[in-house]
Amino acid sequence: MPERIIGFIGLGVMGKSMARRLLKAGYPLFVYTRTKEKASDLLQEGAVWKDSPKEVAEAADIVITMVGYPEDVRAVYLGGEGLIPNGRPGQFFIDMTTSSPALAQRLFAEGKKRGIHLLDAPVSGGDIGAKNGTLAIMVGGEEEAFREMLPVFETLGKRIEHMGGAGSGQHAKLANQIAIASNMVGLCETLVYAKHAGLPMEKALSVISAGAAGSWSLANLAPRILAGDYSPGFFIKHFIKDMKIALEEAEKMGLALPGLALAKRLYEALAERGEENSGTQALIKYWDGSGRE
Structure with missing residues (x-):
């Protein structure tokens, strides 16, 4: 799967380590975070900077988000410069933020209208698990989409389970x-x-x-x-x-x-x-x- 281009939004304590694992696995990686300085080391390692979620959506086949709060998730996915309004059919958007199950269900429904596959996939394991690729990953959404994204999840985690429909991961x-x-x-x-x-x-x-x-x-x-x-x-x-x-x-x-x-x-x-x-x-x-x- 490394021929697919991944976008990663949110480079905090865990997000940066997760993005680095994808980069080292050979995935072409576009990144965006609110403070560009947080991405400087990843850019030196080969990641490519994008100026907005919109630009990430336009460039990537798969977009992973790891942001702070449900309101951040809402803005990244549904805002005018967000992922879903600027996405295209066949893309996969994976929110790995711990967020609201109801919001995950809403994002799934909005994505489905545009032919975009949405998965909610929060993780457990802290900074250690993110660095070592041993995260537990709990995934909600359609099983077919889950199975197609499994190689990506396996780069990031050790115990990966499909929990059911949208919101189940949350x-x-x-x-x-x-x-x-x-x-x-x-x-x-x-x-x-x-x-x-x-x-x-x-x-x-x-x-x-x-x-x-x-x-x-x-x-x-x-x-x-x-x-x-x-x-x-x-x-x-x-x-x-x-x-x-x-x-x-x-x-x-x-x-x-x-x-x-x-x-x-x-x-x-x-x-x-x-x-x-x-x-x-x-x-x-x-x-x-x-x-x-």
Whole structure:
């Protein structure tokens, strides 16, 4: 498939690593992001700059988007300079942003009117998974389109599942975020308890990770906490956005999710104290004094 031209929009913490993997796999790559400087290293490596989503749509056969918020997705796809108004029949547009299931369904419907294939394909695995090509990818949309795009997904991820129709990928990602939210609260409480009990922290982390409490977050984010590394593999501000969407969807279903609601309140407290651009592991600051009044 590398003969197909890919456009990539959104070169943040994860998007840039994902775009780089496509470039190294041999795909001709056109890129756009709101701040051109973020693309400078990719341009040196062979990517080609475009000045707008419209120009990306005109140049590429497949366009992948990895932006911040549902309103960004809406603008990139439906604005006058957006992808769908400037797309053509037979193209594939893949939104890998964590966004609204309802918006994913709307984009699918708008694309279908123009003969464009739309897939919602949010990911999990953080900056590590993006760099290593080991992301979990949850895909919604038509199965035929999913199968045709599978080689692209396999460049980016390790566990790739077609979840159903349009919006299903987003619902699966929201379920993923619900699990992570409560897990992060438990992880931080674990470390706080172990520290106050006077345990040797590295040993405690090692033995707990090897047992039933083991998780991706414990293995990958707890060591960052112990090292005082709060750089973002995933921004707190984006995680709050994801939790907000999940709670809104749960309300539509008549579901109460108290664990998720608690995690959202804790993260919002940190964001109000200036931690919105820290990684999600910075939740520990709620307890250690630097994130409290």
